[in-house]
Amino acid sequence: MHEMILTTLWTVVKILCVVLPLFGAVAYLTFAERKIIAYMQARLGPNRVGPKGWLQPIADVMKMFFKEVIIPTNANRYLFLLAPIFALAPALAAWAVIPFSATMVIANINAGVLYVLTITSLGVYGIIIAGWASNSKYAFLGALRSSAQIISYEIAMGFALVGVLMAAGSLNLNQIITAQQGGIIHWYWLPLFPLFIVHWISAVAETNRSPFDLAEGESEIVAGFHVEYAGISFGLFFLAEYANMILMAFLAAIFYLGGWLSPFQGIPVLEEFFAFVPGIVWLFIKAGFFIFLYLWFRATFPRYRYDQLMRLGWKVFIPVTIVWLVVLAVAIKLDLGPWFA
Amino acid sequence: MPVEKVIFYCFAALMLFAAFMVITSRHPVRAVLFLVLSFISASALWLLLEAEFLAIILVLVYVGAVMVLFLFVVMMLNMNTAPLKEGFSRYLPLGILIGVLFAGQVIWLLLDNQALLPEWRSLQRHAADYNNTEILGRALYSDYLYPFEIAGVILLVAIVAAIALTFRGTKSSRKQNISEQVKVTKADRLRIIKD
Numbered sequence: 001m002h003e004m005i006l007t008t009l010w011t012v013v014k015i016l017c018v019v020l021p022l023f024g025a026v027a028y029l030t031f032a033e034r035k036i037i038a039y040m041q042a043r044l045g046p047n048r049v050g051p052k053g054w055l056q057p058i059a060d061v062m063k064m065f066f067k068e069v070i071i072p073t074n075a076n077r078y079l080f081l082l083a084p085i086f087a088l089a090p091a092l093a094a095w096a097v098i099p100f101s102a103t104m105v106i107a108n109i110n111a112g113v114l115y116v117l118t119i120t121s122l123g124v125y126g127i128i129i130a131g132w133a134s135n136s137k138y139a140f141l142g143a144l145r146s147s148a149q150i151i152s153y154e155i156a157m158g159f160a161l162v163g164v165l166m167a168a169g170s171l172n173l174n175q176i177i178t179a180q181q182g183g184i185i186h187w188y189w190l191p192l193f194p195l196f197i198v199h200w201i202s203a204v205a206e207t208n209r210s211p212f213d214l215a216e217g218e219s220e221i222v223a224g225f226h227v228e229y230a231g232i233s234f235g236l237f238f239l240a241e242y243a244n245m246i247l248m249a250f251l252a253a254i255f256y257l258g259g260w261l262s263p264f265q266g267i268p269v270l271e272e273f274f275a276f277v278p279g280i281v282w283l284f285i286k287a288g289f290f291i292f293l294y295l296w297f298r299a300t301f302p303r304y305r306y307d308q309l310m311r312l313g314w315k316v317f318i319p320v321t322i323v324w325l326v327v328l329a330v331a332i333k334l335d336l337g338p339w340f341a
Numbered sequence: 342m343p344v345e346k347v348i349f350y351c352f353a354a355l356m357l358f359a360a361f362m363v364i365t366s367r368h369p370v371r372a373v374l375f376l377v378l379s380f381i382s383a384s385a386l387w388l389l390l391e392a393e394f395l396a397i398i399l400v401l402v403y404v405g406a407v408m409v410l411f412l413f414v415v416m417m418l419n420m421n422t423a424p425l426k427e428g429f430s431r432y433l434p435l436g437i438l439i440g441v442l443f444a445g446q447v448i449w450l451l452l453d454n455q456a457l458l459p460e461w462r463s464l465q466r467h468a469a470d471y472n473n474t475e476i477l478g479r480a481l482y483s484d485y486l487y488p489f490e491i492a493g494v495i496l497l498v499a500i501v502a503a504i505a506l507t508f509r510g511t512k513s514s515r516k517q518n519i520s521e522q523v524k525v526t527k528a529d530r531l532r533i534i535k536d
Contacts, residue, residue, distance in 0.1 A: 004344070079374075110472050114397045121405030125377075128409065132370065132416045140416075147409055154405070171474055311519065 014106050018095050026242040027057035033295050040299040067231035072134055075228065079133035084229070084236035087126025091243040094119040098250055099174045101260045101279040112173040113161055116251060117154075120206065123244065124150045127208075127215065127225045130237070134228035142224025145306065146208055146215030152313040153205040159321035160199035163192050163328055164255045167339065177259035182338065183266035187258040191331065191339045194324045196256045198317045200290070203248040205313070207241060209294055211301035212309060249290035250283070257286045349389055356382035369415045377408050391467055394474040 031046065031053070038045030047053040071080055097112040099105040109115060124147050131143020165171055167188055168179040180187045189196045205212040216224035226237045253259060260279030264270040304312070332340045359379035366372045380403045387396035481489045 079370075109393065111393050111397050111474055114394070114401065114474075118397050118401040118405060121401060124405075124409055125412075128412055128416070129374075144413070144417075147413060151406060151409060307517075308519075 011106070015096075018098075018106060019092055022092070022095065022243060022246065023239070025246055026239055027061060029242050029246065029291065030060070030238075031057045032291075033298070036292070036295045037299045040296075061235070064232050064235035069231045069233050070228070072136065072228050074135045076133040076135070079129050080228075081233065083126050083130035083133055084233050084240070085126075086129055087123060087240040088236050088243070090119045090122040090126075091240040091247065094247050097173055098247070099177065099254070099259065100283060102174065102178075104280065105174065108172070108174060111171045113165055113171045113176070116173075117158060117161060120244070120247070121150075121154055123240065126237070126240065130229070131225040134225075136228050138221045138223075138227045139225050141221050142215045142217075142227070145217075145221075146225060149208070149212065149214065149309060149313075150206055152310060153202040153317075156198055156313055156317035156321060157202040157206065159318065159325065160192075160195040160202065161255070163195040163321065163325055164188060166325070166328055166332060167192060173254055173259075177254060177261060180258040180261060181265065184258075184263050186265075186338055187256060187261070188339075189256040191336075192256065192324070192328070194320050196252075198321055199255065200252055200293075202313075202317065203252060204294065204297060205309070207244045207248055207294075209241075209245065210298040211303050213303060214306055214309065217303060245294055246287070246291060249287040249294070252290050253283060253286035259283055259286075345389060349386065352382045352385040352389075355379075356386070369418075370412065373408060373412050373415050376411075377404050380404050380408070391465070391471065392473050394477055 034056075035045040035053070045053065046056040049055045049059045069081075071077060094116050096106045097109055097115050099108070127146045127150075128143045131139045131141075131146075134140075164176060168176040170176060170179065208215045214224075216226070221227075226234055229237060260283040262271070262274055262277065262279070262282055264274045334340075356379050359375045359382060362375040363372050363379065366375060380399060384396040384399045387393075387399065
C-alpha cells in the first residue's frame with residue numbers, strides 16, 4: 001500500500017513535469033507566432049510589454065483571467081462550461097505516451113500509436129458541444145464544419161499511421177523511434193515520403209489551423225465555435241488549440257524524423273562530436289521545425305474553401321495513402337535496404 | 342479490498358448509471374453524451390482485463406467516430422420527444438419481462454460452474470511482455486483468417502448495398518473541374534490589346 005502511494009505521487013510529479021512546461025510553451029508559442037508572422041509581413045509585432053515585448057504573453061494571460069465569463073441567455077449552462085474542459089483534457093492526456101528520450105516517458109504502453117489517435121479524436125467533442133451549447137448560429141455552423149473536417153482528416157491520418165506501424169512493426173512509440181536508427185536517410189520521412197506529407201497536412205487540418213481554419217473563419221462566421229466565449233473559458237480553447245499544435249509537431253517528429261535520435265548518427269567525426277547532446281534536445285529541435293511550419297503556413301496561404309478541403313481529404317489523401325501502403329508492403333516483403341533490411 | 346476491485350466497482354457503477362441516464366434523460370443530446378460516458382466506462386473495464394487494444398479501439402471507433410456522427414444528427418434535428426414517450430406505460434411490462442429474462446440468463450450462466458472455464462473465474466494477470474494487440478492479430482489473421490475475411494467481404498457488400506440504395510443518379514449540379522482549372526494558361530484568360 002505504502003509503495004502504491006509512492007508510485008502515484010511519483011506519477012503526479014512526472015505529469016506536472018510535462019504539463020507545466022507545456023503551459024509555458026503555449027504562452028510563448030503565441031508570442032512566437034505574433035513575432036514571426038509580424039517579421040514575415042515586415043512589421044514589428046508585440047514590443048511594448050517588458051523588454052522587446054517578452055512579457056506580452058503574461059499580460060495576455062492575466063487579462064484573460066480577470067475578464068468576466070459571460071454565459072449567453074438560453075445557452076445550455078452546464079455543457080457551455082464543460083465544453084472548454086472537453087477540449088483541453090484530450091490535448092493534455094495525449095502527452096502521457098510521448099517519449100522525450102529512451103527512458104523519459106510517463107507511460108510506455110504497447111498501443112501508444114492507437115492511444116494517441118484515440119485521445120486526439122476525442123478533442124472534437126469540445127468543439128461540437130461548445131457550438132451547440134452556446135445557442136448561436138455562428139457557433140453552431142463553426143462546430144458542424146469542424147466536426148466534419150476532423151472526422152474526414154482522421155481517416156487520412158490513420159492510414160498514414162498504418163504505414164508507420166507497418167514499417168516499424170510496432171505500436172509502441174519508443175520502438176518506432178529505435179526502428180529508425182542509423183542516420184537521416186534511415187528516418188521514415190524518406191521511405192514513407194507521401195505518407196509524411198499527408199500526415200503533416202492532416203495534422204494541420206486536425207488542429208483547425210490556417211489554411212484549414214474554416215471552423216473559425218472570421219470573415220464568414222465571426223469566430224466559429226467559440227464566438228460566445230469570453231475570459232478564461234475562451235482561454236482554455238486557446239490553450240487546447242496550441243497544446244494540440246505542439247503535440248502534432250512532436251508526433252510528426254517521432255513518426256518521421258526519428259524522435260530523439262541524433263541526426264549525425266553514422267557520420268564519422270560529427271557523431272562523436274555531438275554525442276554529448278541529450279536526445280531530448282534533438283526532439284525539441286525537430287518539433288520546433290514543425291511548429292515553425294504551422295506559423296509559416298499561416299503567414300503564407302489563403303484559407304481553403306470548404307468543398308476544396310473535403311475534396312483534398314477524401315479524393316486525394318485517402319487514395320494516395322492506400323496506394324503507398326501497397327508499395328510499402330512490397331518494399332517490406334523484398335527487405336528493401338537500408339530501411340527494411 | 343484490492344485496487345482492481347475498487348476500480349472495477351467504480352467504473353461498473355458509472356457505466357450502469359450512464360446507461361440508465363441514456364434511456365431516462367429527457368434531452369436527446371444529453372442521452373447521447375451519457376452513452377459516450379458508458380462507452381468510456383466499458384473501455385476502462387476492458388483495460389482492467391489487460392485488453393488494451395480492444396479498449397482503445399472501442400473508444401476510437403465508437404466514441405471518436407460513431408457517437409460524433411450521432412451527436413451531429415441529434416443536434417441538427419429539432420426533435421419533438423413527446424410522441425416518443427407515448428405508450429411508455431403500455432410497453433413497460435413487456436420491457437421489464439425481457440430485461441429480467443436476459444439478466445436471469447446471464448446470472449444463471451455465471452453461477453453454473455460447469456460452463457465457466459477455470460481462467461474466467463478470477464482476474465488473470467499476465468507477464469510484463471504480454472501484448473494484447475499481438476495475440477489478437479495472431480488469432481484474427483492465422484487461426485480465424487477465413488471467418489475474418491468473410492466478415493470483411495460481408496461488410497463491403499453492405500457498404501455497396503447502402504450506397505446503391507441511396508444513390509439517385511448523378512445530379513446535374515454545377516461543379517468545378519479542378520484539373521481543368523489547374524491547366525489554365527495565361528493565353529486562355531488574358532488578352533493583351535495593343536493600340
